[in-house]
Amino acid sequence: MGRLLSVILIFISCNTIGSELIIKMQNREPIVLSHNDVLSHFEPTTFQTQLPWVDGKKSFTGFKATSLIDFLGVNDAFSLSFIALNDYAATSRIEDVIQYEPIVAYQMDGHHMKVRNKGPYWLIFNLDKYPEIDNAIFHSQMVWQIDQILIHRRSDGN
Template identity: 25%
Template sequence: MPIPFLTPKSGVRPMLVLSVALFLLPPAWALQPPTGAVILTISGKVGETNQAGAAVFDLAMLEALPQRSFVTSTPWYKEPTKFTGPLLRDVLSAAKVQGVTLEATAINDYKTSIPVDDARQFDVIVAHRINDKPISVRTKGPLFIIYPFDTTLELKASKYYGRSAWQLKSLKVD
């Protein structure tokens, strides 16, 4: 069935209508604004922003990225623990980060420096679930940068444990 305003009788050229419609829509690759509470702000050398010079994410935006899970031993839990969330490199890619260092800041203002290369070299995730449950602030959430410590001996070192940031709230890119 033809669409009435796109028929030759309507006098409107279909390609013109389609062109205008596509022009008015944001590009599919653009970082959309959050619809829920912002839980992660990425500032600094960011190529894709959606709020006042920063890339901000709500939980739904992070969940929309491809998800990864792994089980790993950590110094903070007695048993190997399952972590789930997007790869840090995918989060950085969504914001089109162009720096070399991330300054991760937690809700309690703990700060740690993470080389962007870690996100490329290791399957570091921004976990929003532990053992398949959302991470509350009380249990190190809502976000936790976590390395897959059990995948290589290199990662079982205080250097990498110190780069893991729980209660993550922001990343500043330098």
Template identity: 40%
Template structure:
């Protein structure tokens, strides 16, 4: 009995520490077909965008660095769709309209305060809107669009 419990504990530990590696890629999918997979390195090599903002889930001002959503589609040679669905590791989904993306320039952040975000820290990828720059979007509608632990972008 003790051996079975030990094996179960070790399996859980291995899964826990390997999950960040498994969640490292961000998938761009259209009509069920994978268009592109982006690694943290891929995103870091694209033109960077930074948003300094306060968020309801964190203390004080934080700096997020990543890539603008428009740039993600430019890099994939794909026009920005009218509606984009974002999916988290826990399968939470949210859709964002093109007009919100163009007006507020959210990013897919892969760094918070200069450090790579772990799954425990709402990473590895987090859609961030500049709430401090646009107080009119500091509401639950836009908060719900700031999906963290992002794994997939569909259109």
């Protein structure tokens, strides 16, 4: 019985931790956003698109990556790095983030994304709206299972 309780507590704590989003910038304390923080601070954006990793067109809901920059009052970002639970990371140039408006999705087809289905957060570019970015360069930027976002600023000496 004790072993079963331990497994249940580990499962619950992993799901709770998995829905936190950590935002980092050089020379600042990390900002930890719970899923409720994400829902209350950022206006949801929804679009449908077809992606190489899922069958058919799917509906994704999340917040625009630019909304995070605006929320934090950062006006000198030059790129964003998205880091997955397994430490896979990819960086998107701020020009691409502004032009193509990717979202940090937390729902697919109206359902909260769990770790087993690429959640809790997945950077999604709308490939149907912008077919010119339906290529390996942008595919590699669509990190799933995101738990951290790094904002690189010009003032960081980068």
